[in-house]
Amino acid sequence: MTSERPRRTAARATVAVLAAFGVFSGAVLAGAAPAGASADTSVPVAPGVRYEWRDVAVAQGAARIHVLSVDLRDPRVAVDLLHPGKVAARDTVSRMADAQGAVAGVNGDFFNITETQHPGVEATGASVGPAIAHGLPLKGAVPDGQRFGPALPPGTTTEDVLGVGRDGRARLDRLTLRGTVSAGADRLPLGGLNQYALPVGSVGAYDKEWGSVSRLRATCGTDTNRAAPCSAETYEVTVRGGRVVAVAERPGGGEIPAGTTVLVGREAGAHRLREVAVGERVEVRYRLVPSVARQPYRMAVGGYPVLRDGLPLPGLDDRTAAVRTAAGIADAGRRLLLVCVDGSPGRAGLTVAEVAGFLRGVGALDGFNLDGGGSSALVAREPGAGAVVVRNRPAGSAERPVANGIGIHSAAGGS
Template sequence: MTRRQKRCRAGRTVLALLTALGSPAGAALAGAAPARAAPAAVEIAPGVAYEQFGLQAAGGPARAHVLAVDLRHPKVRLDLLYPGAVAERATVSRLAGRQAAVAGVNGDFFNITETQHPGVEATGASVGPAIAGGRTLKAAVPDGQRFGPALPPGTSTRDVFGVGTDRRARLDSLALDGTVTTSAERLPLGGLNQYALPVGSVGAFTADWGDASRVRATCGTDTERAAPCSTDTHEVTVRDGRVAATDQSPGGGPIAAGTTVLVGREAGAQWLRKLAVGDTVRVRHRLVAARSKVPYRFVIGGYPVLSGGQPLPGLDHRTRAVRSAAGLADGGRRVLLLSLDGSPEYRTGLTIAELADVMRRLGAVDAFSLDGGGSSTLVARAPGTTTVTVRNHPSGGTERPVPNGIGVFSTG
């Protein structure tokens, strides 16, 4: 196949994804004129194409950068970009480079600052559930502990965008199902590698957490992120099924493979105080999907904005920002990854309601909002190269380190 034929095929692939309801790619929001009549896509790998185009939104001009990913192509897959630990951050370009992704976009909202809790460091950990390569990394923090804009009605921190072992993308909700069992009692597990635990609960931290302090997990409440840190805490280290150490307060540092650190607050702390070194403890945890019966290979957090081709009710139509999103088409066989440009002439961005409308016009039936603002980043390789470059302009002027992202991988 000639280079010209490849470009034409890439254009047809993206056109099929970026055209919806008779509207061409680049069509602006309702009542506005299209910025261009047709897309000019570039195939960056078999089944993966990149496109950018202008939008005339109500608040001013915007520019979208879009990756169209055909999951029906046997050489293409999506997976989590992350630094190797939940409580760690790196730029999207660095994450994609480390994991040899051909393209990617930033992911979930995260614990970016801790101005309300003097002396407590932000962990950098993401808000929602995360699964990488079929392995569960973490569960969701309580809704009230979330960083980012207000959630639309009916959504929660448990909402996810993911790809199952059937290679289909879907939107779902994942809840933690876990227990801590001793010879005398059994207690529900309240968290897994989370920067915030429910009041009165016990949370588990594994080697996937990293070496960040676990103190933040006991700060705030289920409804108020800025509430003071708990003064009633306890920590138990479990190794090879037995209590290896106890402490009155959460610690930090790396957690060895095969070791679980249990952190309790309030009632959870009181329960952990019953344990002594040498006691038998069994910790079990898994994420349970609300809708899909197909196991997930990859999952990332955020929140839905479009379902069944219709915007969710109650979406914010006032606050504009640079944003990123993921959309699903063709029964989850095709995925659209979008990131807005953050350069000064486009920095007004879109409202969440506008974002949902843009994703619908691009052909998405379901769509999912990812972190935005200074986090919004889209990277992709140029044809014939092996290194990704940033395609949009991050609004902060440089890439912001983030906890995770959606990586596009190709063996072609």
């Protein structure tokens, strides 16, 4: 049974944050101008999709916040993952949106942006958490200790996702990789799928979705220390057409053809793979298992929850203000709110706690934090235009190539 005291404390914290904004449920997008915020713009992007920006008073000064409101009830609206075509790749939100025909979108998950701790190892650009695009799993989550980005709030994990199901509803969920590698009578658990970091002692699978970047990074660090040295015990097995066609002591790179799976093992996983011989028949099976949804997701993107059932999660950072991107879920999953803080000089950033408060203030009951800082970008088409425009000013003035994003599609095109 949940204690009422933490819930009351969290509720008081929510009211305090909302009072600081002067924003209460539904006020911003309903057209009313709450105290402390100015009603600046609200324009249609496409049927069921609206964009606006607001100047809002926060602890560090005046913040400009850009908001996309997406009506998931509208049959002309669809949400999918924006991605650059490969897991180990990066591109700007605007180019991904235009390439995939999206009318609007924001950046998505945190990603493997640098490898200063591992000289000679290539940063992959791959995202931290699970990813699903067009209903198909692209990758699993790296171990918590291997993530890039700020510390996770208590009780959250790299497996947390924001997803939109085939029923058209948005949800917060958790996706766990379940898979096996079968070789003869031997069956190994699968520890990773197209991930830049594998759990210690595991075997991971890489396919055509990974890209051409070296898989060596997957064997560096540990489950609790991203900066730990790369493993000295590795092995790689290439499976094509259900049979082993090549083996190697060290993970390699290069494009993986369709119908081919590369298995990478570290420590105990490497020892198990060494028992598999060239020519042997091998079967790899996997799926991403949700903890909440009872039906498949059309899309899912990683990040971490900040708001559940209208209450902020305990332990949210209330000190560090920064440019942020986040998503809110309202109306029982039928409305998606995509939020991006402007990075213009002189504009204030938001703390993660303030992000949760703002999301609640615009009507969300659940909220999800995405990558921020130089990665934050919100794009939307001008009425009648065929390409998106970056609506916020990214920190650093130019769009940063990112691992993925959330794309909004309209069967009716732009307004």
